[in-house]
Amino acid sequence: DVKVTQSSRYLVKRTGEKVFLECVQDMDHENMFWYRQDPGLGLRLIYFSYDVKMKEKGDIPEGYSVSREKKERFSLILESASTNQTSMYLCASSSRTGGAFFGQGTRLTVV
Amino acid sequence: GNSVTQMEGPVTLSEEAFLTINCTYTATGYPSLFWYVQYPGEGLQLLLKATKADDKGSNKGFEATYRKETTSFHLEKGSVQVSDSAVYFCALTLNTDKLIFGTGTRLQVFP
Numbered sequence: 001d002v003k004v005t006q007s008s009r010y011l012v013k014r015t016g017e018k019v020f021l022e023c024v025q026d027m028d029h030e031n032m033f034w035y036r037q038d039p040g041l042g043l044r045l046i047y048f049s050y051d052v053k054m055k056e057k058g059d060i061p062e063g064y065s066v067s068r069e070k071k072e073r074f075s076l077i078l079e080s081a082s083t084n085q086t087s088m089y090l091c092a093s094s095s096r097t098g099g100a101f102f103g104q105g106t107r108l109t110v111v
Numbered sequence: 112g113n114s115v116t117q118m119e120g121p122v123t124l125s126e127e128a129f130l131t132i133n134c135t136y137t138a139t140g141y142p143s144l145f146w147y148v149q150y151p152g153e154g155l156q157l158l159l160k161a162t163k164a165d166d167k168g169s170n171k172g173f174e175a176t177y178r179k180e181t182t183s184f185h186l187e188k189g190s191v192q193v194s195d196s197a198v199y200f201c202a203l204t205l206n207t208d209k210l211i212f213g214t215g216t217r218l219q220v221f222p
Contacts, residue, residue: 045210099160
């Protein structure tokens with residue numbers, strides 16, 4: 001069974017903390033993505049990566065950075081967490097033939 | 112720019128009713144089109160896809176036909192079940208690039 005695994009289902013962090021969200025895929029996919037999901041706004045792309053050490057900004061990259069040191073792992077970093085980053089974060093991967101597979105999501109609360 | 116527009120929910124139906132969730136798109140070029148489903152507390156799952164005009168994607172009784180002339184990809188099911196209650200997302204991708212999502216449509220099916 002193909003799998004995208006996010007390291008945490010639920011996280012609570014304090015304002016100003018540096019937060020790491022980890023995502024691992026076992027499908028040897030080239031593309032990996034980080035989205036956030038908020039009520040009424042759907043899914044918004046934060047960052048994506050086409051290959052190891054490559055990254056591209058999505059629609060809402062401010063306040064976030066990413067790291068892709070290995071093909072199977074794509075990390076999202078909140079440099080200094082703020083309350084407006086409270087959200088559901090979804091990681092996905094896809095091959096070049098299209099169609100993405102998603103992780104279970106991480107619900108992050110910043111207090 | 113490229114975008115996806117879905118009908119607003121919630122869509123509320125009785126079991127065995129016919130379902131249509133409308134989706135239209137705007138794209139520069141020829142996109143691939145997808146429907147994803149998100150059950151409560153879970154990540155997104157690929158439901159079906161179509162990669163060229165007049166293709167019909169189908170899965171689990173759901174169908175959608177890629178209509179280039181109307182730039183639409185409406186989701187249909189002949190007889191819904193309570194277990195189909197979920198949020199449905201229409202999405203597109205160009206050149207196997209990032210997925211662009213609609214805002215999602217919540218479906219509620221009552222016995």
